[in-house]
Amino acid sequence: MVSFWVLLLISLVAGFIGAMSGMGGGVVLIPALTLVGMDIKHAIAISIVSVIATSSGSASAYVRDHITNLKVGMFLEMFTILGALAGAAITIISSRRPLFLMFAFVLLGTWLALFLQSKEEWKPLAKVDRFSRWLELRGSYYDQAQQQQIVYEGGRAYFGGPLMFGAGLIAGLLGIGAGALKVLIHDLVMGLPPKVSTTTSNLIIGVTALAGTSVYLAAGYIDPGLAAPVILGVGAGAFIGTKVLVRLTNMAVRRFFLVVLLILGVEMLIRGIRG
Amino acid sequence: MNLKACFLEQKEGARDQQLQARMEMMVGYVLQAGVLISGLFLAAGLAWRFLATGHLGFDFTLRGMNLYEFLVHDVHAAFSGAARPRLLISLGILVLLITPYVRVLSSMVYFAVVERNCKYTLFTGFVFAVLTYSLFLR
Numbered sequence: 001m002v003s004f005w006v007l008l009l010i011s012l013v014a015g016f017i018g019a020m021s022g023m024g025g026g027v028v029l030i031p032a033l034t035l036v037g038m039d040i041k042h043a044i045a046i047s048i049v050s051v052i053a054t055s056s057g058s059a060s061a062y063v064r065d066h067i068t069n070l071k072v073g074m075f076l077e078m079f080t081i082l083g084a085l086a087g088a089a090i091t092i093i094s095s096r097r098p099l100f101l102m103f104a105f106v107l108l109g110t111w112l113a114l115f116l117q118s119k120e121e122w123k124p125l126a127k128v129d130r131f132s133r134w135l136e137l138r139g140s141y142y143d144q145a146q147q148q149q150i151v152y153e154g155g156r157a158y159f160g161g162p163l164m165f166g167a168g169l170i171a172g173l174l175g176i177g178a179g180a181l182k183v184l185i186h187d188l189v190m191g192l193p194p195k196v197s198t199t200t201s202n203l204i205i206g207v208t209a210l211a212g213t214s215v216y217l218a219a220g221y222i223d224p225g226l227a228a229p230v231i232l233g234v235g236a237g238a239f240i241g242t243k244v245l246v247r248l249t250n251m252a253v254r255r256f257f258l259v260v261l262l263i264l265g266v267e268m269l270i271r272g273i274r275g
Numbered sequence: 276m277n278l279k280a281c282f283l284e285q286k287e288g289a290r291d292q293q294l295q296a297r298m299e300m301m302v303g304y305v306l307q308a309g310v311l312i313s314g315l316f317l318a319a320g321l322a323w324r325f326l327a328t329g330h331l332g333f334d335f336t337l338r339g340m341n342l343y344e345f346l347v348h349d350v351h352a353a354f355s356g357a358a359r360p361r362l363l364i365s366l367g368i369l370v371l372l373i374t375p376y377v378r379v380l381s382s383m384v385y386f387a388v389v390e391r392n393c394k395y396t397l398f399t400g401f402v403f404a405v406l407t408y409s410l411f412l413r
Contacts, residue, residue, distance in 0.1 A: 049368065049371065049372075052371055052372065052374065052375060053310055053313065053314075053371055056306040056309060056310050056371075056374050056375060056378075057306070057307075057310045059302075059303075059306055060302075060303045060304070060305075060306035060307035060310065061303070061307075063299045063300075063302050063303040063306070064299060064300055064303035064304075066296060066299055068299070070295065070298060070299065070302065070382070071395060074382060074395060074398050074399050074402070075395075075398055077379075077398075077402050078398055078401050078402055078405075081402060081405050081406065081409075082405065085405070085409055134394075135394070136394075203302075206306070206374070206375040206378070207375045207378070207379060207402065207406070209375075210372060210375045210376060210406060210410075211405070211406060211409055213372060214341070214342065214372075214406070214409040214410045215409065217341065217342065217345070217372075218341050222368075224361075224364050224365055224368050225364065227368060228317045228320065228321060228364045228367065228368070229321070231313075231314075231317060231367075231368075231371065232314065232317050232318060232321075235310070235314060
Protein backbone atom coordinates (compact mmCIF):
# COMPACT_ATOMS: atom_id res chain seq x y z
CA MET A 1 0.00 0.00 0.00
CA VAL A 2 1.43 3.33 -1.05
CA SER A 3 1.34 5.86 1.77
CA PHE A 4 -0.80 8.96 1.55
CA TRP A 5 2.07 11.42 1.73
CA VAL A 6 4.09 9.65 -0.95
CA LEU A 7 1.07 9.72 -3.24
CA LEU A 8 0.44 13.38 -2.57
CA LEU A 9 4.08 14.32 -3.15
CA ILE A 10 4.39 12.37 -6.39
CA SER A 11 1.16 13.89 -7.65
CA LEU A 12 2.24 17.42 -6.77
CA VAL A 13 5.50 17.01 -8.64
CA ALA A 14 3.81 15.32 -11.60
CA GLY A 15 1.18 18.07 -11.85
CA PHE A 16 3.85 20.74 -11.57
CA ILE A 17 6.07 19.29 -14.29
CA GLY A 18 3.06 18.48 -16.44
CA ALA A 19 1.77 22.04 -16.35
CA MET A 20 5.19 23.60 -16.91
CA SER A 21 5.90 21.44 -19.92
CA GLY A 22 2.36 21.50 -21.25
CA MET A 23 2.35 17.71 -21.48
CA GLY A 24 -0.08 17.08 -18.64
CA GLY A 25 0.54 15.20 -15.41
CA GLY A 26 0.01 11.61 -16.55
CA VAL A 27 3.29 11.25 -18.38
CA VAL A 28 5.22 11.70 -15.12
CA LEU A 29 2.59 10.38 -12.73
CA ILE A 30 2.20 6.86 -14.10
CA PRO A 31 5.88 5.89 -14.22
CA ALA A 32 6.38 7.38 -10.75
CA LEU A 33 3.41 5.49 -9.29
CA THR A 34 4.64 2.20 -10.72
CA LEU A 35 8.07 2.92 -9.26
CA VAL A 36 6.62 3.10 -5.73
CA GLY A 37 4.89 -0.20 -6.27
CA MET A 38 1.48 0.54 -7.71
CA ASP A 39 0.16 -1.82 -10.35
CA ILE A 40 0.38 -0.17 -13.78
CA LYS A 41 -3.30 -0.68 -14.59
CA HIS A 42 -4.35 1.00 -11.34
CA ALA A 43 -1.86 3.79 -11.97
CA ILE A 44 -3.33 4.33 -15.44
CA ALA A 45 -6.88 4.38 -14.07
CA ILE A 46 -6.05 6.88 -11.32
CA SER A 47 -4.08 9.05 -13.69
CA ILE A 48 -6.92 9.33 -16.18
CA VAL A 49 -9.27 10.56 -13.44
CA SER A 50 -6.76 13.26 -12.49
CA VAL A 51 -6.48 14.22 -16.16
CA ILE A 52 -10.16 15.22 -16.07
CA ALA A 53 -9.38 17.62 -13.22
CA THR A 54 -6.32 19.30 -14.74
CA SER A 55 -7.76 19.61 -18.22
CA SER A 56 -11.08 20.98 -17.00
CA GLY A 57 -9.31 23.41 -14.69
CA SER A 58 -7.09 24.87 -17.36
CA ALA A 59 -9.72 24.68 -20.11
CA SER A 60 -12.07 26.78 -17.99
CA ALA A 61 -9.55 29.64 -18.06
CA TYR A 62 -8.58 29.27 -21.74
CA VAL A 63 -12.17 29.11 -22.94
CA ARG A 64 -13.01 32.40 -21.29
CA ASP A 65 -9.96 34.02 -22.91
CA HIS A 66 -11.71 33.29 -26.24
CA ILE A 67 -8.75 31.43 -27.74
CA THR A 68 -10.20 27.90 -27.67
CA ASN A 69 -12.18 26.98 -30.77
CA LEU A 70 -15.28 25.24 -29.42
CA LYS A 71 -16.46 23.96 -32.79
CA VAL A 72 -13.12 22.39 -33.66
CA GLY A 73 -13.13 20.81 -30.20
CA MET A 74 -16.65 19.50 -30.38
CA PHE A 75 -16.18 18.05 -33.85
CA LEU A 76 -12.97 16.24 -32.91
CA GLU A 77 -14.35 14.98 -29.59
CA MET A 78 -16.60 12.60 -31.47
CA PHE A 79 -13.50 10.72 -32.57
CA THR A 80 -11.40 10.91 -29.42
CA ILE A 81 -14.09 9.51 -27.10
CA LEU A 82 -14.53 6.43 -29.29
CA GLY A 83 -10.76 5.99 -29.31
CA ALA A 84 -10.57 6.35 -25.53
CA LEU A 85 -13.29 3.74 -24.95
CA ALA A 86 -11.47 1.29 -27.20
CA GLY A 87 -8.08 2.08 -25.66
CA ALA A 88 -9.26 1.59 -22.08
CA ALA A 89 -10.96 -1.67 -22.99
CA ILE A 90 -7.71 -2.93 -24.51
CA THR A 91 -5.72 -2.00 -21.39
CA ILE A 92 -8.09 -3.94 -19.16
CA ILE A 93 -7.65 -7.19 -21.08
CA SER A 94 -3.99 -6.62 -21.93
CA SER A 95 -1.12 -8.11 -19.97
CA ARG A 96 1.22 -5.70 -18.21
CA ARG A 97 4.41 -5.90 -20.21
CA PRO A 98 3.02 -4.43 -23.45
CA LEU A 99 1.66 -1.52 -21.41
CA PHE A 100 5.14 -0.70 -20.09
CA LEU A 101 6.55 -0.97 -23.59
CA MET A 102 3.86 1.21 -25.13
CA PHE A 103 4.32 3.77 -22.41
CA ALA A 104 8.05 3.81 -23.04
CA PHE A 105 7.38 4.23 -26.75
CA VAL A 106 5.09 7.22 -26.15
CA LEU A 107 7.55 8.84 -23.73
CA LEU A 108 10.49 8.45 -26.09
CA GLY A 109 8.35 9.55 -29.03
CA THR A 110 7.38 12.70 -27.16
CA TRP A 111 11.04 13.21 -26.32
CA LEU A 112 11.98 12.95 -29.98
CA ALA A 113 9.18 15.28 -31.08
CA LEU A 114 10.24 17.89 -28.52
CA PHE A 115 13.89 17.45 -29.36
CA LEU A 116 13.36 17.93 -33.08
CA GLN A 117 10.74 20.64 -32.63
CA SER A 118 11.31 23.46 -35.07
CA LYS A 119 10.45 27.06 -34.38
CA GLU A 120 8.52 27.66 -37.56
CA GLU A 121 6.12 30.53 -37.81
CA TRP A 122 2.49 29.63 -38.18
CA LYS A 123 1.02 30.22 -41.64
CA PRO A 124 -2.65 30.02 -42.53
CA LEU A 125 -3.71 27.16 -44.81
CA ALA A 126 -3.64 28.17 -48.45
CA LYS A 127 -6.90 26.48 -49.28
CA VAL A 128 -9.67 25.14 -47.07
CA ASP A 129 -11.67 22.17 -48.34
CA ARG A 130 -15.46 22.23 -48.58
CA PHE A 131 -16.06 19.76 -45.76
CA SER A 132 -14.04 21.81 -43.28
CA ARG A 133 -15.73 24.98 -44.49
CA TRP A 134 -19.09 23.33 -43.87
CA LEU A 135 -17.94 22.53 -40.32
CA GLU A 136 -17.42 26.27 -39.65
CA LEU A 137 -13.93 25.83 -38.21
CA ARG A 138 -12.92 29.45 -38.58
CA GLY A 139 -12.10 31.76 -35.75
CA SER A 140 -10.01 34.65 -34.56
CA TYR A 141 -8.33 35.74 -31.38
CA TYR A 142 -6.25 38.62 -30.12
CA ASP A 143 -2.58 37.70 -29.76
CA GLN A 144 -1.01 39.54 -26.81
CA ALA A 145 2.59 39.03 -27.93
CA GLN A 146 2.07 40.13 -31.53
CA GLN A 147 -0.54 42.70 -30.54
CA GLN A 148 -2.84 41.87 -33.39
CA GLN A 149 -5.98 39.97 -34.24
CA ILE A 150 -5.16 36.54 -35.71
CA VAL A 151 -7.73 35.18 -38.13
CA TYR A 152 -7.59 31.51 -39.10
CA GLU A 153 -9.60 28.66 -40.53
CA GLY A 154 -9.10 24.97 -39.79
CA GLY A 155 -8.91 22.61 -42.75
CA ARG A 156 -8.51 18.92 -43.68
CA ALA A 157 -11.06 17.93 -41.05
CA TYR A 158 -11.78 14.75 -43.02
CA PHE A 159 -8.25 13.63 -42.12
CA GLY A 160 -7.88 15.29 -38.72
CA GLY A 161 -11.01 13.62 -37.35
CA PRO A 162 -9.99 10.00 -37.94
CA LEU A 163 -6.46 10.76 -36.71
CA MET A 164 -7.98 11.99 -33.47
CA PHE A 165 -9.40 8.52 -32.94
CA GLY A 166 -5.78 7.40 -32.63
CA ALA A 167 -4.98 10.16 -30.15
CA GLY A 168 -8.01 9.13 -28.09
CA LEU A 169 -6.95 5.49 -28.28
CA ILE A 170 -3.56 6.28 -26.78
CA ALA A 171 -5.17 8.49 -24.11
CA GLY A 172 -7.53 5.72 -23.02
CA LEU A 173 -4.91 3.02 -23.32
CA LEU A 174 -2.24 4.73 -21.21
CA GLY A 175 -4.27 7.05 -18.99
CA ILE A 176 -2.65 10.21 -20.27
CA GLY A 177 -4.11 13.30 -21.92
CA ALA A 178 -2.07 12.68 -25.10
CA GLY A 179 -2.14 16.45 -25.55
CA ALA A 180 1.11 16.51 -27.52
CA LEU A 181 -0.37 14.20 -30.14
CA LYS A 182 -3.58 16.22 -30.37
CA VAL A 183 -1.64 19.46 -30.75
CA LEU A 184 0.44 17.85 -33.50
CA ILE A 185 -2.70 16.90 -35.44
CA HIS A 186 -4.17 20.39 -34.97
CA ASP A 187 -0.94 22.06 -36.09
CA LEU A 188 0.23 19.90 -38.95
CA VAL A 189 -2.99 18.52 -40.40
CA MET A 190 -5.60 21.14 -39.67
CA GLY A 191 -3.43 24.26 -39.84
CA LEU A 192 -4.55 25.83 -36.58
CA PRO A 193 -2.36 28.47 -34.87
CA PRO A 194 -0.33 27.00 -31.94
CA LYS A 195 -2.29 28.82 -29.25
CA VAL A 196 -5.60 27.63 -30.63
CA SER A 197 -4.36 24.06 -30.94
CA THR A 198 -3.03 23.79 -27.38
CA THR A 199 -6.09 25.33 -25.77
CA THR A 200 -8.54 23.38 -27.92
CA SER A 201 -6.72 20.12 -27.23
CA ASN A 202 -7.09 20.92 -23.53
CA LEU A 203 -10.85 21.13 -23.91
CA ILE A 204 -11.02 17.80 -25.76
CA ILE A 205 -8.81 16.03 -23.21
CA GLY A 206 -11.42 16.35 -20.42
CA VAL A 207 -14.17 14.54 -22.30
CA THR A 208 -11.74 11.99 -23.70
CA ALA A 209 -10.46 11.20 -20.22
CA LEU A 210 -14.04 10.84 -18.98
CA ALA A 211 -14.78 8.25 -21.65
CA GLY A 212 -11.69 6.30 -20.61
CA THR A 213 -12.53 6.70 -16.92
CA SER A 214 -15.98 5.18 -17.40
CA VAL A 215 -14.40 1.95 -18.62
CA TYR A 216 -11.91 1.79 -15.72
CA LEU A 217 -14.70 2.59 -13.25
CA ALA A 218 -16.87 -0.22 -14.57
CA ALA A 219 -13.93 -2.62 -14.36
CA GLY A 220 -13.30 -1.68 -10.72
CA TYR A 221 -9.89 -0.11 -11.24
CA ILE A 222 -10.69 3.20 -9.59
CA ASP A 223 -9.87 3.36 -5.94
CA PRO A 224 -11.32 6.57 -4.45
CA GLY A 225 -9.03 6.44 -1.42
CA LEU A 226 -5.99 6.60 -3.69
CA ALA A 227 -7.57 8.83 -6.31
CA ALA A 228 -8.42 11.63 -3.85
CA PRO A 229 -4.86 12.64 -2.91
CA VAL A 230 -3.74 12.18 -6.53
CA ILE A 231 -6.46 14.47 -7.90
CA LEU A 232 -5.75 17.12 -5.26
CA GLY A 233 -1.97 16.80 -5.67
CA VAL A 234 -1.92 16.94 -9.46
CA GLY A 235 -4.42 19.81 -9.42
CA ALA A 236 -2.40 21.85 -6.93
CA GLY A 237 0.85 21.06 -8.71
CA ALA A 238 -0.59 22.12 -12.05
CA PHE A 239 -1.86 25.34 -10.53
CA ILE A 240 1.59 26.19 -9.13
CA GLY A 241 3.17 25.09 -12.41
CA THR A 242 1.16 27.53 -14.51
CA LYS A 243 2.12 30.37 -12.15
CA VAL A 244 5.82 29.53 -12.34
CA LEU A 245 5.69 29.09 -16.10
CA VAL A 246 5.34 32.81 -16.59
CA ARG A 247 8.62 33.45 -14.79
CA LEU A 248 10.85 30.71 -16.18
CA THR A 249 12.30 30.91 -19.66
CA ASN A 250 11.08 28.51 -22.30
CA MET A 251 14.53 27.10 -22.91
CA ALA A 252 15.12 26.06 -19.30
CA VAL A 253 11.73 24.38 -19.09
CA ARG A 254 12.33 22.47 -22.29
CA ARG A 255 15.76 21.21 -21.26
CA PHE A 256 14.51 20.11 -17.90
CA PHE A 257 11.56 18.32 -19.41
CA LEU A 258 13.68 16.59 -22.05
CA VAL A 259 15.84 15.08 -19.32
CA VAL A 260 12.82 13.93 -17.29
CA LEU A 261 11.18 12.35 -20.33
CA LEU A 262 14.31 10.51 -21.33
CA ILE A 263 14.87 9.04 -17.87
CA LEU A 264 11.26 7.92 -17.50
CA GLY A 265 11.14 6.54 -21.03
CA VAL A 266 14.26 4.44 -20.61
CA GLU A 267 13.09 3.25 -17.21
CA MET A 268 9.72 2.09 -18.56
CA LEU A 269 11.46 0.44 -21.51
CA ILE A 270 13.72 -1.56 -19.21
CA ARG A 271 10.77 -2.66 -17.10
CA GLY A 272 8.85 -3.65 -20.19
CA ILE A 273 11.70 -5.75 -21.51
CA ARG A 274 12.52 -7.39 -18.19
CA GLY A 275 8.84 -8.00 -17.43
CA MET B 276 -35.90 28.37 -39.86
CA ASN B 277 -36.34 25.38 -42.13
CA LEU B 278 -34.42 22.19 -41.64
CA LYS B 279 -32.28 22.40 -44.75
CA ALA B 280 -31.01 25.89 -44.01
CA CYS B 281 -30.19 24.74 -40.52
CA PHE B 282 -27.74 22.18 -41.88
CA LEU B 283 -26.10 24.52 -44.37
CA GLU B 284 -22.89 26.27 -43.60
CA GLN B 285 -23.59 29.38 -41.57
CA LYS B 286 -21.91 32.62 -42.49
CA GLU B 287 -20.30 34.27 -39.55
CA GLY B 288 -21.80 37.59 -38.52
CA ALA B 289 -21.59 39.87 -35.52
CA ARG B 290 -24.49 38.02 -33.90
CA ASP B 291 -22.70 34.67 -34.18
CA GLN B 292 -19.57 36.02 -32.58
CA GLN B 293 -21.57 37.32 -29.69
CA LEU B 294 -23.36 34.01 -29.30
CA GLN B 295 -20.07 32.16 -29.41
CA ALA B 296 -18.53 34.41 -26.78
CA ARG B 297 -21.49 33.74 -24.50
CA MET B 298 -21.15 30.02 -25.01
CA GLU B 299 -17.46 30.23 -24.15
CA MET B 300 -18.30 31.94 -20.87
CA MET B 301 -20.89 29.28 -20.09
CA VAL B 302 -18.52 26.39 -20.80
CA GLY B 303 -15.80 28.11 -18.76
CA TYR B 304 -18.02 28.53 -15.71
CA VAL B 305 -19.38 24.97 -15.89
CA LEU B 306 -15.84 23.57 -15.91
CA GLN B 307 -14.56 25.86 -13.20
CA ALA B 308 -17.51 25.22 -10.89
CA GLY B 309 -17.15 21.46 -11.34
CA VAL B 310 -13.45 21.40 -10.57
CA LEU B 311 -13.80 23.68 -7.54
CA ILE B 312 -16.74 21.79 -6.02
CA SER B 313 -15.02 18.47 -6.58
CA GLY B 314 -11.80 19.75 -5.00
CA LEU B 315 -13.71 21.06 -1.99
CA PHE B 316 -15.46 17.72 -1.43
CA LEU B 317 -12.18 15.81 -1.67
CA ALA B 318 -10.31 18.16 0.63
CA ALA B 319 -13.18 18.21 3.13
CA GLY B 320 -13.36 14.42 3.09
CA LEU B 321 -9.66 14.08 3.79
CA ALA B 322 -9.73 16.75 6.51
CA TRP B 323 -12.73 15.18 8.22
CA ARG B 324 -11.13 11.78 8.15
CA PHE B 325 -7.96 13.21 9.64
CA LEU B 326 -9.80 15.00 12.44
CA ALA B 327 -11.91 11.95 13.24
CA THR B 328 -9.23 9.26 13.14
CA GLY B 329 -5.82 10.93 12.92
CA HIS B 330 -5.20 9.11 9.64
CA LEU B 331 -5.26 10.63 6.20
CA GLY B 332 -5.15 7.56 4.04
CA PHE B 333 -8.31 5.88 2.90
CA ASP B 334 -8.37 2.26 2.01
CA PHE B 335 -11.42 1.45 0.03
CA THR B 336 -11.92 0.14 -3.44
CA LEU B 337 -15.01 0.31 -5.54
CA ARG B 338 -16.22 -2.90 -6.97
CA GLY B 339 -16.72 -2.40 -10.67
CA MET B 340 -19.70 -0.14 -11.05
CA ASN B 341 -21.02 2.44 -13.41
CA LEU B 342 -21.74 6.04 -12.57
CA TYR B 343 -25.37 5.37 -11.76
CA GLU B 344 -24.55 2.58 -9.31
CA PHE B 345 -21.86 4.81 -7.84
CA LEU B 346 -24.47 7.52 -7.29
CA VAL B 347 -27.00 5.15 -5.71
CA HIS B 348 -24.25 3.72 -3.52
CA ASP B 349 -23.40 7.22 -2.28
CA VAL B 350 -26.98 8.20 -1.59
CA HIS B 351 -27.55 5.02 0.38
CA ALA B 352 -24.46 5.67 2.41
CA ALA B 353 -25.58 9.24 3.05
CA PHE B 354 -28.92 8.13 4.48
CA SER B 355 -27.48 5.41 6.62
CA GLY B 356 -25.21 8.07 8.10
CA ALA B 357 -22.20 5.77 8.08
CA ALA B 358 -18.70 6.46 6.78
CA ARG B 359 -19.21 10.14 6.15
CA PRO B 360 -15.67 11.23 5.18
CA ARG B 361 -15.72 8.40 2.66
CA LEU B 362 -18.94 9.72 1.26
CA LEU B 363 -17.41 13.14 0.69
CA ILE B 364 -14.53 11.56 -1.22
CA SER B 365 -16.94 9.63 -3.41
CA LEU B 366 -18.98 12.75 -4.02
CA GLY B 367 -15.85 14.66 -5.00
CA ILE B 368 -14.99 12.04 -7.61
CA LEU B 369 -18.59 11.91 -8.77
CA VAL B 370 -18.71 15.68 -9.31
CA LEU B 371 -15.43 15.52 -11.19
CA LEU B 372 -16.76 12.85 -13.54
CA ILE B 373 -19.98 14.74 -14.13
CA THR B 374 -18.18 18.01 -14.96
CA PRO B 375 -17.22 17.30 -18.62
CA TYR B 376 -20.51 15.47 -19.02
CA VAL B 377 -22.48 18.56 -18.01
CA ARG B 378 -20.26 20.65 -20.26
CA VAL B 379 -21.25 18.51 -23.25
CA LEU B 380 -24.93 18.56 -22.28
CA SER B 381 -25.03 22.33 -21.81
CA SER B 382 -23.22 22.89 -25.14
CA MET B 383 -25.73 20.63 -26.88
CA VAL B 384 -28.65 22.58 -25.45
CA TYR B 385 -26.98 25.89 -26.35
CA PHE B 386 -26.36 24.79 -29.95
CA ALA B 387 -29.95 23.58 -30.24
CA VAL B 388 -31.81 26.38 -28.52
CA VAL B 389 -29.71 29.53 -28.80
CA GLU B 390 -27.47 29.12 -31.85
CA ARG B 391 -29.94 26.89 -33.70
CA ASN B 392 -27.05 25.07 -35.30
CA CYS B 393 -28.28 21.60 -36.30
CA LYS B 394 -24.87 20.20 -37.26
CA TYR B 395 -23.31 20.94 -33.94
CA THR B 396 -26.41 19.93 -32.01
CA LEU B 397 -26.01 16.55 -33.67
CA PHE B 398 -22.25 16.39 -33.01
CA THR B 399 -22.56 17.23 -29.33
CA GLY B 400 -25.61 14.99 -29.15
CA PHE B 401 -23.53 12.10 -30.42
CA VAL B 402 -20.81 12.76 -27.83
CA PHE B 403 -23.47 13.01 -25.13
CA ALA B 404 -25.09 9.75 -26.20
CA VAL B 405 -21.78 7.85 -26.25
CA LEU B 406 -20.81 9.19 -22.82
CA THR B 407 -24.24 8.36 -21.42
CA TYR B 408 -23.93 4.86 -22.75
CA SER B 409 -20.46 4.36 -21.31
CA LEU B 410 -21.31 5.90 -17.94
CA PHE B 411 -24.65 4.26 -17.31
CA LEU B 412 -24.57 0.90 -19.00
CA ARG B 413 -22.37 -2.08 -18.44
